[in-house]
Amino acid sequence: MRLTTLLLLLFVLPAGGRNILENPSFEVQEERNSALPEHWSVIKRGSFEPTHRLEETLALDGKHAARIDNRNPSCEKASLLWMQANLGAKLKKFQPGTKIEYSVYAFAVDSPATARMYFESLAAKKCFLKTEKLSPGKWKKISGTFTLEDLDYGTPYVCLQLIGNGSVVFDRAYLGPVQSSSEPEVIVPPDANRVRNGGAEKLDAKTGLPEFWKVLRRGKIGAGRADTAIVSRDAHSFLLEADGKPDGMLAWDCRLDAEDLAGLKPGDEMILSFDANTRGDPSVTFRFYIEFMQKGKFIGTFISNPESVYAGWVRKTLRFKMPKESPASAHIYIQLLTAGRLNIDDVTLLPAAGAPASPAEQAAGDYCRTTGFPPRHTYIRPACPGKLKLEFFLPQPVLKVSLSEIDGKPLKVWEFDKLPVRKSGQVELELPPLANGAYELAYESGGLTDFDLFRIRDKQLRGVSFRDDHVMLLNGKPFFPIGICTPSNELDALRVYSQSGINFITAGVSGGERAAAYTFETLGKYNLAVVDWNNYGLRASVSDEKLRRSFQEINTCLEKHNNFIGFMSDEASWNNFPLESVQRDYKFIFKYCPDSIAWLNNAPRLTGSADDPRQSFDSVRRYSRAADVTGVDIYPVPGGRHNNLPNKTLSCVGDYTELSRKLIWDEKPVWMILQAFSWSEEWSGKVTGQNPRPTRHELRFMVWDAVVRGARGIVWYGKGAQDVYSDFWRSVADVSRELSAVAEWIMNDARPASAPLPGAPSKVKTLIGADFMILVNEDSEKTAEFFVKLPKTFYETPSGKEFTDPKISLKPLDVLILTSKPVVIPPTERFTPRETAEQSNSHGIYRKKVLLSGEWVAHPEYLRGPEKTVFLKHDFTLPARPRSAALRISVDDYAKVSVNGIPFVEECSSHRTVSEYQIAEKLKAGKNILEIAVTNVSGPTGIVFELNADGKIIRSGEDTFFSMNGKDSWKKAHVFGKPPVKPWGEPNIFMEKK
Numbered sequence: 001m002r003l004t005t006l007l008l009l010l011f012v013l014p015a016g017g018r019n020i021l022e023n024p025s026f027e028v029q030e031e032r033n034s035a036l037p038e039h040w041s042v043i044k045r046g047s048f049e050p051t052h053r054l055e056e057t058l059a060l061d062g063k064h065a066a067r068i069d070n071r072n073p074s075c076e077k078a079s080l081l082w083m084q085a086n087l088g089a090k091l092k093k094f095q096p097g098t099k100i101e102y103s104v105y106a107f108a109v110d111s112p113a114t115a116r117m118y119f120e121s122l123a124a125k126k127c128f129l130k131t132e133k134l135s136p137g138k139w140k141k142i143s144g145t146f147t148l149e150d151l152d153y154g155t156p157y158v159c160l161q162l163i164g165n166g167s168v169v170f171d172r173a174y175l176g177p178v179q180s181s182s183e184p185e186v187i188v189p190p191d192a193n194r195v196r197n198g199g200a201e202k203l204d205a206k207t208g209l210p211e212f213w214k215v216l217r218r219g220k221i222g223a224g225r226a227d228t229a230i231v232s233r234d235a236h237s238f239l240l241e242a243d244g245k246p247d248g249m250l251a252w253d254c255r256l257d258a259e260d261l262a263g264l265k266p267g268d269e270m271i272l273s274f275d276a277n278t279r280g281d282p283s284v285t286f287r288f289y290i291e292f293m294q295k296g297k298f299i300g301t302f303i304s305n306p307e308s309v310y311a312g313w314v315r316k317t318l319r320f321k322m323p324k325e326s327p328a329s330a331h332i333y334i335q336l337l338t339a340g341r342l343n344i345d346d347v348t349l350l351p352a353a354g355a356p357a358s359p360a361e362q363a364a365g366d367y368c369r370t371t372g373f374p375p376r377h378t379y380i381r382p383a384c385p386g387k388l389k390l391e392f393f394l395p396q397p398v399l400k401v402s403l404s405e406i407d408g409k410p411l412k413v414w415e416f417d418k419l420p421v422r423k424s425g426q427v428e429l430e431l432p433p434l435a436n437g438a439y440e441l442a443y444e445s446g447g448l449t450d451f452d453l454f455r456i457r458d459k460q461l462r463g464v465s466f467r468d469d470h471v472m473l474l475n476g477k478p479f480f481p482i483g484i485c486t487p488s489n490e491l492d493a494l495r496v497y498s499q500s501g502i503n504f505i506t507a508g509v510s511g512g513e514r515a516a517a518y519t520f521e522t523l524g525k526y527n528l529a530v531v532d533w534n535n536y537g538l539r540a541s542v543s544d545e546k547l548r549r550s551f552q553e554i555n556t557c558l559e560k561h562n563n564f565i566g567f568m569s570d571e572a573s574w575n576n577f578p579l580e581s582v583q584r585d586y587k588f589i590f591k592y593c594p595d596s597i598a599w600l601n602n603a604p605r606l607t608g609s610a611d612d613p614r615q616s617f618d619s620v621r622r623y624s625r626a627a628d629v630t631g632v633d634i635y636p637v638p639g640g641r642h643n644n645l646p647n648k649t650l651s652c653v654g655d656y657t658e659l660s661r662k663l664i665w666d667e668k669p670v671w672m673i674l675q676a677f678s679w680s681e682e683w684s685g686k687v688t689g690q691n692p693r694p695t696r697h698e699l700r701f702m703v704w705d706a707v708v709r710g711a712r713g714i715v716w717y718g719k720g721a722q723d724v725y726s727d728f729w730r731s732v733a734d735v736s737r738e739l740s741a742v743a744e745w746i747m748n749d750a751r752p753a754s755a756p757l758p759g760a761p762s763k764v765k766t767l768i769g770a771d772f773m774i775l776v777n778e779d780s781e782k783t784a785e786f787f788v789k790l791p792k793t794f795y796e797t798p799s800g801k802e803f804t805d806p807k808i809s810l811k812p813l814d815v816l817i818l819t820s821k822p823v824v825i826p827p828t829e830r831f832t833p834r835e836t837a838e839q840s841n842s843h844g845i846y847r848k849k850v851l852l853s854g855e856w857v858a859h860p861e862y863l864r865g866p867e868k869t870v871f872l873k874h875d876f877t878l879p880a881r882p883r884s885a886a887l888r889i890s891v892d893d894y895a896k897v898s899v900n901g902i903p904f905v906e907e908c909s910s911h912r913t914v915s916e917y918q919i920a921e922k923l924k925a926g927k928n929i930l931e932i933a934v935t936n937v938s939g940p941t942g943i944v945f946e947l948n949a950d951g952k953i954i955r956s957g958e959d960t961f962f963s964m965n966g967k968d969s970w971k972k973a974h975v976f977g978k979p980p981v982k983p984w985g986e987p988n989i990f991m992e993k994k
Contacts, residue, residue, distance in 0.1 A: 018176040020090035021158065025061040025172055026054060037066055039084055043159070046078030060105050060139055060171035060187065067109075067169045068162040076165050085157035087175065088121075094177060096150040103143035104160055104173040105187065108134035111202055112211075113166030116159075117142045119175065123154025134168065135196055138259060139187040145178055186262040190351060194260045195332065198274070198347035200226050200236040210238060212254060219248025222336060232275035232313045232345035239343050240286075240336040251335035252344065258328050266324045269352035272302075272332065273317040273611070277343040278309045281865045282576055283939060284340030288318060290349070292327035299323045305605075305644065306337060310576030310866070313345070315360075317609035319352065364610035364618040365422070368392040368399065368443035369625075370429075370452045373667070375466040376597070376628055377454040381436070384456055388429045388441075396446035397421050401429060406438040406453060406591040407548065419445075438591040450625070451583070453590050463595020464565055466628075470669040470712045471747050474529065475562050479503070480743035481671060481713035482736050485533060485568070488722040489912075489988040491847050494526040496724040496831045501736030504529035504565060510550070512906060513557045515991065518845040520561040529563040536569045536589065536598060537582030537626070538937050541867055547585065551592040558596060566597030566628070573623045574603035574614045575938070586626035600627035601673055604634045604643045604652075606659050615644075617663070624663045632656040633673035633717060636702075637694040641679070650813055651778035653702045654765060657709035669713065672706040674699075676732055677718025693720050696731035697813070701776070703735055704815045707746075708754055708767040708776050714739060725831050733828040738798050741823050745772040759786045764810065771820035777810035784810040792820055800824035844992035850914040852888055854955035856981055857973035858934075858942040859962035865936070871966030872932040872943065872973075874959060878925055882949040885920040887930075890979070890987050891943040894935040900928055906993055911942075913989040923949060930954075933966070940983050942976060 022039035030036045035053050042052045047070065055067035068080050094100070106115040118129030130144035160170045188194065200210040203226055209215065215224035222242030231237045238252050264270070278284035289303035300323030307316055332349070336342050370388050379385060392399065398417045404410040411434075416427055429441075436456050443450040465473045472479045484497060487505040497505065507523065509516040509532045523530055542550075558564050567589055572582050582600075589598045600623060605615030613619035624630040634656050635641075640648030647655050653672065660670045676699075680691035687693055694702070703714055716736075720728050746752055749769035757766050763779040764786075773794065777784045787806050796803045800822035810816055859870040889895060892911040897904045899922040908915045934943050947954040960973040980986040 018179075019174050020087060020093070021084055021173050021175045024174060025059075026064045026066045026170075027062045029054065029064075037064065037082075040066065041083045041085065043079065043081035043083050045080075047072065047075040047080065049075065051078075051080050052082065055169045058107055058109070058169045060107075065107075065169045065171040066160065067167065068160075069167045070162055070165050071167070073165060080162050082160040082170065083157050084173075086155050087157060088153050088155050091148070091153055091156065094148055096148055098148045099145055099178045100148050100176065101143065101145050101178040102128065102130075102158060102175050103141055105139045105141050105171050106132065106134055106160075107139050107169040107171070108136045109167035109169060110136055111166060112136065113168050114163040115142060115168045115170070116161040116163055117144070117173075118161070119144075119146070119156060119158050121151075121153040121156035124149075124151045124156070126151075126153070126156075131163065135259065137188065137192045137194070137196070138262065139171070139189075140259070141185050141187075184262060186259045188260075188263045190263075190353075192350075194256060194264075194349040195254060195347045196260065199234050199345060200238050201234050203236070210236070213238070214253050215240075216249050216251045216253040216333065219246055219250065221248075222246045222250040224250070224252060227343055230277055230279065230343045232277070232343075237277075237343045237345040238334070238347075239341065240334075241341040242336055242339050244339050246336060246338075249335065251333045254332040254347070256330040256332065256349075261327055261330060264322050264326075264351075266322050266326065268322040269319065270322060270349060271317055271319050271352050271609075272347075272349050273315055273609075274334065274347040275313045275345045276307070276309050276316050277313045277345075279341055279343070280311050281340050282308045282310045283338065283864045284308060284342060285337040286335060286342050287337060288316065288332070288334040290318070290320070290330055290332050292323050292330045294325050294328050299325045299327060308576070310578075314613075315358065315609075315611040317611055319609065358611050360610040360613070360616075363395060363447060364616065365393050366395050366445075366448045367618075367621070368394065368445065368448065368450045369665070370441060370454075373452070373454055375468055375470075377452065378460075378465065379454065379456045380460065381456070381458050384434065385431050385454065388431060389426055390429060390443075391424065391426050392419070392443075392445070393422060393424055394419055394445040395422065395448055398445060399427070400444040402442040402444075403431065404440050404442070406440050406587050407544075408437075411439075438594070440587065450622075452625075453587060455590070455594065457594065460595065462562060464597045466669060469751060470710075472669065472712065474565065478747040479529075480740070480747055481565070481715070482739055482743075483531065483713070483715040484721045485531075485673060485715050485717050486676075486719070486721050488724055489847065490724075491522075492834050493722070493724045494523065494528060495834065496729070496733075498526040498528060499831075500729070500733035500828065501738075501740035503527070503740070504531055506531045506533040506568065508532055508534070508910070509557070509564065510534055510554060510909075513553075515845060516554075516557045517560070520563055524561070524563050529565050531565045531568050531599065533568045533570065535572075535577070535937075536567050536585040537572050537577045538569070538575075539867065540578045540581035544584070547588055548592065551588045555593045555596070558593065564596060566599055567593075568599045568601060569627075570601050571603040571633075572600060573620045574605065576614060579613075579622060579626075582623055583626045597628040598626070599629040599631075599671065600624055601671075602630065602632050602660070602663075604632050604656055606632070606656070606663070607644055617659075621663045627664075627668070629669045629671055629713070630664055631660050631671040631673065631711070631713070635675035635677070635679070635717070637675055637678075637698055638691065649778075649780040650698060650701055651705055651763075651780070654705040654709040654776075654778060657706045657711050661710050666710070670711050671713030671715060672711045673715045673717050674702050674706070675718060676716040676720040676728075678720070681719050693728050694731075696734060699731055699735045700738070700815055701813045703739055704774060704776050704817070705765070705778065707739075708765045708774055710754065725833060727830060730828045730830055734798070734825070737828065738817070738825050741825055742772065742774070742797060742817055742819070745769065745819055757786075757788065759788065760784065760808075761786065773816075773818040775808065775810060775816040775818075777812060777814050780812050782812060784808075790818075794818035794820060795822040797823045798825035846990045847988060848990050849986050849988055850888070850990045851979045851986065852890065852914065852944050852946040852955070853953060853978065854944045854946045855957040855978050856942045856944045856976035856984060857956045857960050857962075858976070859964070860971050860974040861964075862936075862941065863974060864940040865938070867935070867937050869933055869935040870941075871963045872930075872934055873961050873963075873970065874930045874945075874954070874956065875927060876930070876947075876954045877927050878923060878949055878952065880925045882920050882923055882952075885918065885923055885947060885949040887917045887919050887945065887947045888914050889917075889932075889943065889945045890914050890984070891934060892941050892984060893937045895943060896933040896935075898931045900924065901931075904993075908993075910989075911984040912987050913991055914987045915991050915993050917993050919947075920949070931966075942984070944979060
């Protein structure tokens with residue numbers, strides 16, 4: 001025997017040399033055949049195929065293990081073994097009565113298998129064996145014992161056997177006295193998937209369902225099965241489907257036993273993930289979670305937020321830490337929450353450290369950007385860009401930078417190489433002389449594409465701009481946005497808002513020049529500015545030409561009015577707006593609406609996995625680059641809900657404000673949308689004690705926590721913002737009026753600082769200027785007490801009383817505002833309704849409820865879903881050409897109308913508006929046809945219409961037909977019912993159209 005062989009044998013023998021097997025871990029190869037382990041013989045009967053070999057990729061000890069493969073069903077009864085013989089002399093070393101252990105670790109490859117180890121002596125007529133069923137992905141110990149008798153064992157042998165079909169790897173074989181150290185019965189490789197049959201590839205012969213999984217169905221709606229039509233990998237996937245909302249639990253359920261969880265320790269970070277596909281329907285919602293149990297009790301449950309998929313396969317992940325107690329079992333549930341179909345594939349449960357980095361995770365930190373731009377990336381003559389500094393973190397050592405006019409011609413290209421890969425770096429650009437205009441710098445490196453926009457212009461006389469400190473200017477004057485993004489439809493509410501510190505609301509301006517003029521004039525009477533919540537980026541299918549023309553026409557209208565702020569897109573990443581579409585819309589706004597901003601509000605996530613672009617920080621950062629203003633909506637009352645941060649107190653508002661600033665490298669303003677509703681009224685329309693609206697104390701804290709953390713705009717969301725005659729609104733008004741007053745101090749200060757206050761606890765956050773101090777105690781449990789030496793006399797807001805105590809005492813979640821001159825804000829009196837005269841109807845627009853006699857209808861095969869246009873036709877007969885004929889329409893989302901082949905000029909939009917057209921000249925005696933192209937952007941869709949032709953009523957309903965292409969396959973409409981039917985409710989605007 002070679003010296004190297006001896007050394008290897010010594011290496012693999014257990015401590016004390018009590019294992020009498022040679023080469024027990026199969027590390028030593030035969031000299032004549034390196035594919036076989038030395039000292040082990042191949043026993044093979046009933047198969048002529050290759051079955052035995054050394055395994056190099058799966059090994060428990062060292063580099064090698066012994067493998068047996070039997071994939072041929074016709075050889076199921078073959079006898080396939082590894083054998084080591086001639087053990088008698090070694091066995092005589094032990095005294096009779098010694099308890100002997102024979103054991104080996106076995107690993108099933110890909111699919112379940114059965115393996116056996118046995119010790120046999122023909123001379124002594126003794127055979128001891130142990131058989132185990134093996135699950136893939138884990139090493140299981142096959143172990144037995146016997147007592148050594150005073151017999152002649154002759155030349156006994158040990159065999160390792162595969163029983164039936166399958167593939168098994170053996171390692172760490174042992175024969176000797178029972179080992180004193182207790183080895184684990186199951187060893188799971190650190191990077192092994194703990195989920196059995198996570199790809200649904202092994203199906204139960206009787207049920208047809210994936211092995212180790214079951215469908216949990218506690219209602220009558222919905223079912224689950226294995227699917228072959230939609231797969232992420234291999235041949236099968238899991239499918240859940242329901243024609244309506246499931247009336248009980250509908251989920252796939254996978255049980256994990258103690259063996260599956262072996263080796264996991266309390267606190268180990270884990271990732272549960274799978275591929276999900278809803279067949280292009282983002283309205284399909286699901287969730288997934290894992291529950292751990294010990295002795296019949298739940299010891300840990302980790303659950304995802306409701307999830308959806310915009311298109312294709314998307315990897316969903318849930319990161320959690322193992323519970324403090326070691327679980328005996330666990331269940332993984334993947335649950336369908338709505339109507340629709342959900343395909344699932346490649347379910348894995350892996351330690352976070354062992355999970356391979358996905359392409360998205362590898363690319364998560366990649367970026368390239370230009371630093372040092374002026375506010376809103378706007379150079380005011382005579383200033384102009386010369387040298388620009390780029391900073392980056394690149395996936396490749398090359399970088400291409402292209403300068404072009406936005407929506408125009410290319411101007412120059414720079415190419416850099418030998419740059420650091422995925423390390424921070426910088427380069428400089430020298431720009432050529434540029435005329436006034438809007439420009440794009442596009443960056444490319446490997447799979448990374450980024451961009452920056454900038455403009456050069458003469459002095460701006462109107463519209464929105466920003467100072468270096470992110471304070472907004474409207475028409476050249478400082479303006480601290482305090483808004484309502486869910487305003488009341490009542491005209492008198494505008495009066496209430498204007499008297500409550502509110503200075504802008506959201507309202508549409510894209511419905512044509514008359515509608516926009518009506519909006520601006522009406523709101524202007526109450527000194528209210530406008531933001532158009534148009535969800536820019538949503539309509540990806542709109543052509544460049546149409547989009548360009550749309551923004552050019554809008555800007556022509558906007559130039560006539562001075563109270564427009566800009567456009568808002570809500571939760572674009574969370575709602576799966578295509579990133580390229582958001583970027584395109586932003587570029588067009590930037591160029592064609594230069595006095596208006598683009599504001600992108602984000603969902604309160606920002607900490608999700610890179611594989612989920614809806615909520616990862618880096619993904620949301622890419623969306624936020626397509627905006628002039630960003631921020632988050634956060635609604636934490638009660639109990640810190642509606643956020644996925646560790647901080648479950650109200651101060652998560654401040655945390656999200658700071659995260660928003662980091663999203664855009666703190667170079668753009670942050671506006672925060674805060675809670676003015678109760679969660680129960682969002683669900684059922686009623687406020688409950690369990691889910692109340694925020695108190696005045698909570699409202700005030702949220703506002704000032706956002707402001708001291710850097711927010712320079714505050715917006716209210718929810719039904720409470722419409723309840724303007726309530727006591728709740730008095731609280732909103734108190735806080736908003738105080739903000740409006742103190743904002744003047746913030747905007748007039750040279751540079752207020754959010755620096756720690758000497759002597760104050762770390763949870764006291766501050767904003768301090770020359771003539772004011774704002775202190776917020778973010779601690780939800782402890783009062784903050786400390787001494788401050790005030791440089792001058794200060795007065796407390798809103799009372800206006802002089803503040804003389806050098807000791808500051810801030811109760812939990814409390815706010816102290818001090819100013820150098822008294823600011824007195826009396827409590828808001830409860831507002832009462834007033835009769836408000838409707839303005840002149842010169843625009844043909846009226847605020848009133850009009851309920852049509854037609855029924856809401858839609859294509860029976862497309863009631864909701866991603867963007868699509870379907871086609872409607874409705875035939876009717878008239879005895880004569882009518883003298884008058886009024887067609888009234890309300891639609892979700894857009895409609896292009898034709899009568900007898902004659903198209904209308906204007907597009908009809910909004911389910912909140914009833915549009916009326918006079919169409920008598922388009923009608924004729926006899927058969928007439930109404931044709932409408934109905935475009936849905938997302939979610940539910942439908943249309944309702946009513947035609948009054950000289951008293952004859954033609955209405956939408958059972959006689960209405962739909963087609964997917966407008967040419968054939970016409971189907972009878974799905975009828976929802978007459979207005980006000982869910983989900984559309986009552987329209988509140990009536991518009992006379994030409």
